[in-house]
Amino acid sequence: MNFRSLLALACGLVAAAPALAQDYPTKPITIIVPFAAGGPTDVAARIYGEYFSRQLGQQLVIENVAGAGGTTGAVRAARSAPDGYTLFVHNVAPHVAGPALYPSTQYDPVKNFEPIGTLAFAAHYIVTRKNFPANDLKEFIAYAKANPGKLNYGSAGAGSATHLACVLFGQQTGTDIVHVPYRGTGPALNDLVAGTLDFMCDQGLNMMGQYKGSTVKVLAVAQSARFTGLPEIPTSAEAGLPGFEVTAATAMYAPAGLPANVRTKLVNTMAAAYKDAELRKRIEDLASEMPAAGQNTPEALGAFTQKEAARWTDAIKKGNIKAQ
Secondary structure: OOHHHHHHHHHHHHHHHHHHHHOOOOOOEEEEEOOOOOOHHHHHHHHHHHHHHHHHOOOEEEEEOOOHHHHHHHHHHHOOOOOOOEEEEEEHHHHHHHHHHOOOOOOOOOOOEEEEEEEEEEEEEEEEEOOOOOOOHHHHHHHHHHOOOOEEEEEOOOOOHHHHHHHHHHHHHOOOEEEEEOOOHHHHHHHHHHOOOOEEEEEHHHHHHHHHOOOEEEEEEOOOOOOOOOOOOOEHHHHOOOOOOOEEEEEEEEEOOOOHHHHHHHHHHHHHHHOOHHHHHHHHOOOOEOOOOOOOOHHHHHHHHHHHHHHHHHHHHHOOOOOO
């Protein structure tokens, strides 16, 4: 091949590169969810995945990679090629808490991921077994203080949002409560209904049916305003524990280093999703809320991720919390 031919080939490859990137996506996209199918994070990922699939013209495949409090899936996502064909949907609190709970984990939740957007916010609730001898939050805290080490709470596992919320609850109330980790919120809630667990710091989607069926008590919602879907439930401040606010934020990230135009396409698709009325209704049906103005940009998610990393790392160190 002569010089002119080589030069023409090189120019052709250079010209083709932007075109190939501009054509993104040209094949299916994988969304890694670090929990088993059926939970709030997985359901939100599937709702947004369906929308992205329609808008981008490619199938979005959910890959559930559960284990080690979500860190197994996070490691796989962090090690994936930053080409836009692997995305990661996680709850922000366990995402940033993972390395603190599992020190051998080889990823940085801030540096190794690029924020795409927040999918939904869901408050946590203080939920007790039906026959618990307290009818409001003040009575519950008083009972816990009078019985140190005797109350237990269930969670979806060490490092899960349900675990971290109760860690913070114990620290803010000065109570000694025992953690019982499960392999998901489903079996934990089953034991709460059966009466073998005392309480949980659970999300609305999980416990809504049991609450409406009167098989559990709900004492408070851990946010500054009452949830419109359960207006009778007082906020933690109204119930006697000001400052206890824990919101589960489900968010989409990509491995750090995305090409700028790929990132732009993903971010623009997310922005369009926020305006879709059908998607919004599906999220609200999960006892969740769409991000409001000021929360619905990748920059806002990036700032929130860093803030949550500091918050939960401090809580874990303060409580000397270890993965179980």
